[in-house]
Amino acid sequence: MMIEIKKLKKVYNGVTVVNVPQLEIKQGESIGLVGNNGAGKTTLFRMILDLIRPESGEVLSKGNKVAGAEDWKSYTASYLDEGFLIDYLTPEEYLYFIGGLHEQTNAQVDEHLATLTDFFNGEILKKGKYIRDLSKGNQCKVGVGACLLQKPQLLMLDEPFANIDPSTQFRLKNILKDQNKNHGVTTIVSSHDLNHITDVCERILLMEKGVIIKDIATSSSTLADLEEYFGVGQTIPANTPIIDEEENH
Template identity: 50%
Template sequence: MIQVDKLQKKYKGKVALDIADVTIKKQEIIGLVGNNGAGKTTFLSLVLDLIQPTEGGVFLKDKNVAVHEDWKQYTGSFLDDTFLIPFMTSYEYLEFISKLHGWKKGDLEEFLEENKQFYGDDFLSGKKMIKDLSKGNKNKTGILGAMIGSLDLLILDEPFANLDPTSQQWLRIKIQKLAEQGVTVIVSSHDLQHVTGISSRIIMLEEGVIIKDVANTENTLVELESYFGAKIQEQTN
């Protein structure tokens, strides 16, 4: 599904990301973890062709994302609210995204009905523009938009942030259902409990380098908490 080949990104000569080789298979749920500045968002931005690599490339279904655009038809993503259109309402934005994917109005209504537990009754009926929404409702709008279309790949950066507990649980279940239906998912999150609760595989970045790439097991959360706890001790000593 995803092949990373000698991928490197530098800013003003400083290496922000350096990944020699990674393969992500269809239906995997990848939990991407690491401290701020570890390279998580840089990696996701390279996968989505939002920035250009200094060296190497990212290949989706054997095609370089920087050269081909086929991947845009089957990839949904939400990294932050810059993906949104601030002077639209949530419904207008989702309608806009659905039209880009060739959906009819009935398709969107069916999608919203299917996922209505994720948002409140007044979320889509209100006239409030996205720029005036709470951070949580902005995230809900972006996450729903990322799920529109015929997905093979879903990429979410900090999707659990600013969501209430019910919405967080809904999202966890939804991601796992999508994977069961054949979707590959990459979730970057600081919330170790959520990310280990849904992922089949954990990739940890530190200073732009992968330092751990393992199958998620019942011991993974404890191992991650121990690792980051040790980091706190290092900083205080």
Template identity: 85%
Template sequence: MIEIKNLKKIYNGVTVVNVPHLQINKGESIGLVGNNGAGKTTLFRMILDLIRAESGEVLSNGVNVAGAEAWKSYTSSYLDEGFLIDYLTPEEYLYFIGGLHQQNKAQVDEKLAGLAEFFNGEIINKGKYIRDLSKGNQCKVGVGACLLQQPELLMLDEPFANIDPSTQFRLKNILKDQNKNHGVTTIVSSHDLNHVTDVCERILLMEKGVVIKDIATSSSTLSELEEYFGVGQSIASYSVDKEENH
């Protein structure tokens, strides 16, 4: 579904993305992990043709996304609140997005009813503009707008970062359902290793713009990632310090 070839992005003489080749097949659930500055968001924006590369290309269903339009009809994404129209209410924004996809108000209302648990009574008919919502509730609006579109490809950048634990749980179930029961290709970036290994069947680890590991998720994946990021060492150091102080 997505094929990346010799993709490179450079800022101020520093290469921030350098991906010689990457293939993401239709129906896969992909988790993208890495430290701050690893290039995850830049890669997302290049896949969505929001940033142009110095060299290389991103193909969506065999077509270069740069300058093309067809891929936009089956791709939905939420990277940050900049994707929203903050002077609208959530309802106005969601009806607007539905209208772009030839859905009338009744059809949008039907889909929103299916998201009632995810919204948790905090989004619809609250008399607030999107700009007045918390970061977490803005995320709910963005994810809801993505799901309205019934996409073939769903891309979310750090969707777990600002939402509460109950909403995290509900979002994980939504992502699993979209992938398993609707065949949606999902690409999710997250700093939360537990969430991403729970939701995704394949993990891409980025470091300094390069995909350094491509892992099929298994029972040992979380431990492997924790070891890479030093979680185990940090816990061990804490335990030693604690024992020495008693």
């Protein structure tokens, strides 16, 4: 099991913003997290990454508690927002720094970055800009590039499609599919874009007011079901397939 959540609860100013009694994410699954603003998606991400502590409950990564531990960080890569970057560095400096943390030489980093040429689209490297001077979309590219550099077993991205152009969205989707299908990476991605999330993820978690109200296996009807939930009446049809706990991806 890659991630296991037990009785996890986070409260701000007397309001419960996340309440997940139980959730299991197997190794190699591709998970999409959807929900309106304020649903608790980012808060859940931050608890999984031990960036904030819950009022109660726990998150386990490969069977071990993440809170206060270090082991899980060696196989986990994440980009939630530009706060994850060191903005007074150039992209090259930052990527070499991240590579160095993972015992990679600059030459090895360069070799990896060559595989991201299309994704970077000539906008990231050798531009003489600091990360703080890049657009949010290009900052996202740096963050995702740094994640991939780490060759993670678990990859977590919060709203990665939000600020990037359509060509980059297409390339990122292909990268995520490749990481999951060909490298066995467990991916957890949140997005407001229902088309992207149903295209990339085999399992969708729908959050509302801190609660995962649906846990569904992606099928040909999933996109329409989600559009109906967000567009009309906010109800998912009763016949929406619930993921089989015994099913392995």
